[in-house]
Amino acid sequence: MRVLVTGGAGFIGSEYVRMLLGRPGGDAAGVPGIEPTAVTVLDKLTYSGNLNNLAPVREDPRLRFVLGDICDAALVDEVVADHDVIVHFAAESHVDRSITGAVPFVTTNVLGTQTLLDAALRHGTHRFVHVSTDEVYGSIDEGSWTETWPLSPNSPYSAAKAGSDLLALAYHRTHGMDVVVTRCSNNYGPYQFPEKVIPLFVTNLLDGGTVPLYGDGGNVRDWLHVHDHCRGIAMVQEKGRAGEVYHIGGGTELTNKELTARLLAACDAGWDRVTPVADRKGHDRRYSLDITKIGEELGYVPSIDLERGLTQTVQWYRDNRAWWEPLKAGGTSAVAA
Numbered sequence: 001m002r003v004l005v006t007g008g009a010g011f012i013g014s015e016y017v018r019m020l021l022g023r024p025g026g027d028a029a030g031v032p033g034i035e036p037t038a039v040t041v042l043d044k045l046t047y048s049g050n051l052n053n054l055a056p057v058r059e060d061p062r063l064r065f066v067l068g069d070i071c072d073a074a075l076v077d078e079v080v081a082d083h084d085v086i087v088h089f090a091a092e093s094h095v096d097r098s099i100t101g102a103v104p105f106v107t108t109n110v111l112g113t114q115t116l117l118d119a120a121l122r123h124g125t126h127r128f129v130h131v132s133t134d135e136v137y138g139s140i141d142e143g144s145w146t147e148t149w150p151l152s153p154n155s156p157y158s159a160a161k162a163g164s165d166l167l168a169l170a171y172h173r174t175h176g177m178d179v180v181v182t183r184c185s186n187n188y189g190p191y192q193f194p195e196k197v198i199p200l201f202v203t204n205l206l207d208g209g210t211v212p213l214y215g216d217g218g219n220v221r222d223w224l225h226v227h228d229h230c231r232g233i234a235m236v237q238e239k240g241r242a243g244e245v246y247h248i249g250g251g252t253e254l255t256n257k258e259l260t261a262r263l264l265a266a267c268d269a270g271w272d273r274v275t276p277v278a279d280r281k282g283h284d285r286r287y288s289l290d291i292t293k294i295g296e297e298l299g300y301v302p303s304i305d306l307e308r309g310l311t312q313t314v315q316w317y318r319d320n321r322a323w324w325e326p327l328k329a330g331g332t333s334a335v336a337a
């Protein structure tokens with residue numbers, strides 16, 4: 001099976017590539033049922049794309065890296081032609097950046113996805129896995145969203161992701177393309193660009209600095225370890241039903257204040273290191289996914305509890321300053337996502 005991974009040099013896409021190929025000396029020996037003969041990464045290497053994320057599998061002869069933009073129709077046509085499956089991660093992914101400038105979000109997330117879908121349609125790609133987000137639903141005060149819940153996105157990021165998510169499903173309904181969509185909650189883990197809340201807070205604290213907490217800190221997120229997310233995507237790639245949406249969650253909801261308390265404790269820091277900042281514009285209050293469907297149909301259960309996952313993640317940032325220090329020196333946004 002030849003797999004094309006768009007955005008495979010980013011945080012989640014690179015975990016997927018490392019998982020598919022099996023990390024040398026790591027805890028994963030590939031994915032049962034998925035035996036890639038070739039894995040191609042198509043990535044534009046924006047500020048959040050980083051070839052160092054693929055270092056553990058760099059020598060694998062099955063890996064090929066193509067530097068390019070998913071909006072480049074000629075290139076996309078050429079690359080897609082050689083693949084059986086596309087797993088589509090490439091996106092502009094940071095909500096704060098979408099508030100200050102929405103153009104790249106609409107361009108990459110919507111037009112880029114349409115460019116890929118058109119190429120997949122022309123070449124008869126066997127399966128197109130579109131990686132979406134719980135943010136397409138907006139915000140929910142109580143209970144949890146099921147996969148049939150109406151979409152009601154609030155930020156330019158989530159609106160552009162909703163556009164791409166619906167386009168992917170439309171190509172299934174209109175053209176009969178084999179498309180599956182995953183919608184996941186907030187990811188954390190190694191190799192996450194230090195503008196997102198967990199790596200931003202951890203790296204600031206490890207550097208002796210302060211951390212910016214939005215508003216009253218009461219916004220609730222369900223935290224999902226990136227490895228569990230990728231396990232879920234692999235299950236959907238392998239066994240998901242065409243035209244269906246599957247939620248992938250971590251099962252641990254925390255307010256930002258509770259998350260901050262855990263990160264402060266993990267870094268031996270106190271609340272004097274927290275700086276309250278004005279709330280994000282249009283900040284969604286709570287996200288909550290019902291993950292019954294993927295559990296019942298595909299056997300997905302999150303395997304890394306938050307306590308263990310956060311401890312390992314903080315340790316990874318302690319041990320890998322050489323990975324994140326140059327990224328912070330290059331400038332990251334000052335406020336967390």
Ligand SMILES: NC(=O)c1ccc[n+]([C@@H]2O[C@H](COP(=O)([O-])OP(=O)(O)OC[C@H]3O[C@@H](n4cnc5c(N)ncnc54)[C@H](O)[C@@H]3O)[C@@H](O)[C@H]2O)c1
Binds near residue numbers: 007009042093134188
């Ligand atoms: N991080 C999360 O918590 C989260 C939650 C839900 C959904 N998602 C979705 O998962 C996917 C991956 O997210 P991430 O956190 O790894 O993001 P990321 O920003 O770390 O990685 C995005 C990757 O896409 C690449 N890219 C951006 N524009 C491109 C273009 N025009 N052409 C080719 N490559 C391009 C970047 O270079 C980067 O390598 C995204 O689709 C995102 O919407 C992420």
